[in-house]
Amino acid sequence: MKLSTRYEQTSCRLVLEGLPDLSAGHSADTLGIITGFTLALAGRTELEGKRDHLQALLNAVMPYARHLLSGQPRAFGAASDAVAVEPTAGGHQLELRSSQPDTPPLRLQLDDAELADLVRCLDQLRLDARVAVPFELPPPQPLRRRELRRRQPLAQRLSAPLAGVGALLISALLVSLLPPTPRAPLPGKTPAAAPAQLR
Amino acid sequence: MDDASPPHASPRATVPSRPLSRRGIERLDLMLLCAEALDLNGGEAMVWLSEEMGCTDVLPNRVELWKRRCSNPLRRTTRRGQLQSAEADALIRILNALADRLYPMLRSLLSSAEPAEITAQRWQLFRSRLDELLRERFNLRRGAVQRLLDPQEGPALSRDLIQAMALSAGPGGFERLKASLLDAAS
Numbered sequence: 491m492k493l494s495t496r497y498e499q500t501s502c503r504l505v506l507e508g509l510p511d512l513s514a515g516h517s518a519d520t521l522g523i524i525t526g527f528t529l530a531l532a533g534r535t536e537l538e539g540k541r542d543h544l545q546a547l548l549n550a551v552m553p554y555a556r557h558l559l560s561g562q563p564r565a566f567g568a569a570s571d572a573v574a575v576e577p578t579a580g581g582h583q584l585e586l587r588s589s590q591p592d593t594p595p596l597r598l599q600l601d602d603a604e605l606a607d608l609v610r611c612l613d614q615l616r617l618d619a620r621v622a623v624p625f626e627l628p629p630p631q632p633l634r635r636r637e638l639r640r641r642q643p644l645a646q647r648l649s650a651p652l653a654g655v656g657a658l659l660i661s662a663l664l665v666s667l668l669p670p671t672p673r674a675p676l677p678g679k680t681p682a683a684a685p686a687q688l689r
Numbered sequence: 690m691d692d693a694s695p696p697h698a699s700p701r702a703t704v705p706s707r708p709l710s711r712r713g714i715e716r717l718d719l720m721l722l723c724a725e726a727l728d729l730n731g732g733e734a735m736v737w738l739s740e741e742m743g744c745t746d747v748l749p750n751r752v753e754l755w756k757r758r759c760s761n762p763l764r765r766t767t768r769r770g771q772l773q774s775a776e777a778d779a780l781i782r783i784l785n786a787l788a789d790r791l792y793p794m795l796r797s798l799l800s801s802a803e804p805a806e807i808t809a810q811r812w813q814l815f816r817s818r819l820d821e822l823l824r825e826r827f828n829l830r831r832g833a834v835q836r837l838l839d840p841q842e843g844p845a846l847s848r849d850l851i852q853a854m855a856l857s858a859g860p861g862g863f864e865r866l867k868a869s870l871l872d873a874a875s
Contacts, residue, residue: 500796532802552861559856559869561849580801603800606855610792613861629704630864632871 497614499607501532546572555609713870718761724787726818744779788858795855
């Protein structure tokens with residue numbers, strides 16, 4: 491029995507087609523085997539693919555969105571992957587490479603709103619309880635220090651510690667210029683000196 | 690293909706649970722402020738959503754919600770003490786739900802498909818409300834607040850916040866936003 495699930499946002503429509511995997515004990519209305527999917531992005535050709543392409547789309551777009559959310563856009567998808575995404579001047583470029591030889595890759599320019607629509611559709615798909623296909627996708631993780639580039643310019647980052655060290659040096663210099671405070675004679679020594687003078 | 694595995698285990702459990710950094714709290718509260726700038730009833734919506742989502746054990750009323758938001762050191766009146774992990778989660782959940790509600794507005798601000806004049810008017814309206822809220826509630830001597838109010842730097846920073854809200858909406862938005870707010874301090 492053929493099953494179909496549909497995820498829609500303003501500029502994006504993703505339709506998944508498949509079959510229930512009855513041998514795995516899934517119910518008849520749970521999509522367990524993907525036979526294909528179609529992705530329509532506003533005003534562009536409808537794209538078709540198999541499960542591997544959908545996995546490649548998730549592998550590229552989800553971490554891209556994760557980095558973008560932290561203000562650290564960077565390209566995802568290696569040269570051998572079916573899908574790659576990278577930031578461009580006016581938005582984002584999604585590159586879809588065909589498995590057929592001599593077919594040039596399809597490059598789609600997405601603006602911020604279209605990317606957000608695509609991310610929402612993919613989120614709906616991967617969290618849909620009616621779809622029991624395990625997509626291999628690590629959960630979003632906090633970015634490590636070395637992944638955070640250019641959040642603050644170097645001069646701005648160094649200004650506070652340098653100002654602190656400078657202030658410390660200046661105050662140390664000023665303190666060293668102060669004349670030493672005359673010490674009061676110790677009370678214990680005075681009575682001892684007095685009898686010597688009397689003699 | 691191992692289709693026999695159970696459906697996706699919730700990735701929520703694997704996002705580390707630790708208190709937010711100072712920067713994380715600042716960003717979270719600024720995004721909540723953006724939601725208020727986009728929706729005049731945003732403050733009420735937060736209280737209503739908190740009750741709706743069962744966050745009342747952590748944020749029992751509007752005063753407690755307000756106090757948690759005042760953990761943001763950029764505020765005019767800040768509250769000492771660290772925001773607990775459960776409290777931060779409740780605020781992130783509220784923001785996730787607000788972003789979902791406001792998604793059509795967020796989308797229209799980010800879209801390049803609509804006429805430039807209409808988009809510019811929308812941004813102007815949003816920026817004027819955000820400026821008003823910042824001047825009313827935030828410490829204007831803070832560099833981060835001054836940069837948001839700056840006519841040169843402000844628009845790009847506000848756009849970053851709106852884009853972050855759009856990517857935080859929807860079913861996967863909670864984990865993504867939480868992970869982002871837990872980024873290492875730069």
